[in-house]
Amino acid sequence: xxxxxxxxxxxxxxxxxxxxxxxxxxxxxxxxxxxxxxxxxxxxxxxxxxxxxxxxxxxxxxxxxx
Amino acid sequence: xxxxxxxxxxxxxxxxxxxxxxxxxxxxxxxxxxxxxxxxxxxxxxxxxxxxxxxxxxxxxxxxxxxxxxxxxxxxxxxxxxxxxxxxxxxxxxxxxxxxxxxxxxxxxxxxxxxxxxxxxxxxxxxxxxxxxxxxxxxxxxxxxxxxxxxxxxxxxxxxxxxxxxxxxxxxxxxxxxxxxxxxxxxxxxxxxxxxxxxxxxxxxxxxxxxxxxxxxxxxxxxxxxxxxxxxxxxxxxxxxxxxxxxxxxxxxxxxxxxxxxxxx
Numbered sequence: 001x002x003x004x005x006x007x008x009x010x011x012x013x014x015x016x017x018x019x020x021x022x023x024x025x026x027x028x029x030x031x032x033x034x035x036x037x038x039x040x041x042x043x044x045x046x047x048x049x050x051x052x053x054x055x056x057x058x059x060x061x062x063x064x065x066x
Numbered sequence: 067x068x069x070x071x072x073x074x075x076x077x078x079x080x081x082x083x084x085x086x087x088x089x090x091x092x093x094x095x096x097x098x099x100x101x102x103x104x105x106x107x108x109x110x111x112x113x114x115x116x117x118x119x120x121x122x123x124x125x126x127x128x129x130x131x132x133x134x135x136x137x138x139x140x141x142x143x144x145x146x147x148x149x150x151x152x153x154x155x156x157x158x159x160x161x162x163x164x165x166x167x168x169x170x171x172x173x174x175x176x177x178x179x180x181x182x183x184x185x186x187x188x189x190x191x192x193x194x195x196x197x198x199x200x201x202x203x204x205x206x207x208x209x210x211x212x213x214x215x216x217x218x219x220x221x222x223x224x225x226x227x228x229x230x231x232x233x234x235x236x237x238x239x240x241x242x243x244x245x246x247x248x249x250x251x252x253x254x255x256x257x258x259x260x261x262x263x264x265x266x267x268x269x270x271x272x273x274x275x276x277x278x279x280x281x282x283x284x285x286x287x288x289x290x291x292x293x294x295x296x297x298x299x300x301x302x303x304x305x306x307x308x309x310x311x312x313x314x315x316x317x318x319x320x321x322x323x324x325x326x327x328x329x330x331x
Contacts, residue, residue: 001125009125012135015200022139022193023120026146030116030298033185034109037305044312049325051316 092171095320098311101304109301115294122287130284139197141287145295147190150218151256153183153299157225158250161243173239174314176246177229178306182299184222191215202266209265214256221249 003009010016090096123141130137157179164172194212195205206212225242232238260269271280278285315321 002128003125012138013129015134015136015138018136018196018200019124019138022142022196023124025192026142026189029185029189033182033302034298034305037302037309041305041309041312044309044316045325048312048316048321052322052326 092169094171094311094315094318097171097174098308101308105301105304105308108297108304112294112297112301115290115297119287119291119294123291127284127287133201136197136200139193140284141291143190143193143197144288145291146186146193147215148292149295149299150183150186150190150215151253152296153179153186153303154218154221154246154249154253156299156303157183157222158246161246164239165243165247173243174307174310175303176225176239176242178303178310180222180225180229180242182302182306184219184226186295186299187215187219187222191219198266204266207266209267210259210263211256211265211267214252214259217252218249218256221246221252224249 003012010020012019119141124138127138129135157176160172160176160179163169164176191212194215198207199205225246228242228245229235229238232241259265260267272278272285272288280288312321
């Protein structure tokens with residue numbers, strides 16, 4: 001560890017705010033690009049499941065129980 | 067003679083393997099499955115490498131003798147910029163393949179690369195501004211490197227927006243492919259900008275040939291972060307492709323089987 005204390009690591013001799021903000025914003029963006037595709041995929045799978053369920057119930061009422 | 071026949075057979079076999087591979091590459095269910103399998107082991111490794119690299123760069127390296135601690139931004143600034151450029155190649159080459167051979171999966175890859183590239187370019191510009199303030203005394207400078215990176219961001223966002231602007235997705239794919247190919251002219255300008263024009267931005271410290279102008283204690287975490295960002299791009303690309311494939315193929319039998327494995331075929 002280069003820094004002696006948490007305080008020193010946070011302030012980084014005056015550069016702390018720049019460095020930590022850069023890392024924090026990067027963390028936010030990376031989290032977003034990692035999470036969004038999975039959420040979109042899950043939403044699409046749910047939509048397909050709903051569509052399938054709707055179709056099946058439709059068949060059931062039209063043709064009676066099979 | 068028999069050895070020649072053996073070689074010919076082997077060549078034919080290799081050709082068959084390659085052809086099968088290309089054939090499979092064009093198959094959405096296969097691509098969906100293999101992309102998922104890759105992401106399942108690559109994603110944990112990526113996150114681990116990012117965390118280790120960030121902690122190493124932030125807390126365990128010494129400050130730069132001239133720039134002090136502000137230089138620690140290098141561990142996200144350089145990797146994001148490097149991979150933003152590499153990602154553009156992926157997008158443009160995928161665009162060219164879909165344009166020339168009408169390969170649908172290349173169009174999927176091109177569309178999937180654009181938002182990830184935009185995010186990485188934004189990270190490079192944003193962290194660059196935060197690094198510039200304490201080091202150069204300014205957040206922004208209209209020099210060749212920064213301006214050409216801003217154009218890269220607009221090219222990525224342009225592809226995303228252009229795709230959404232068309233109702234006919236085939237026309238959208240062609241327009242985006244042409245835009246990304248025309249935008250390729252920007253790439254060598256970004257690479258060479260710091261050598262062609264004198265500016266505040268420093269030239270590259272890492273060189274493929276010859277001694278790097280960076281101490282190895284700083285180089286190793288930087289290389290780790292560059293590798294981690296490449297892996298991050300790959301993961302995001304594959305995950306976006308999976309989502310895109312589901313959307314395009316939502317009415318097909320394989321997607322239905324994915325949702326309901328015992329359903330009608």
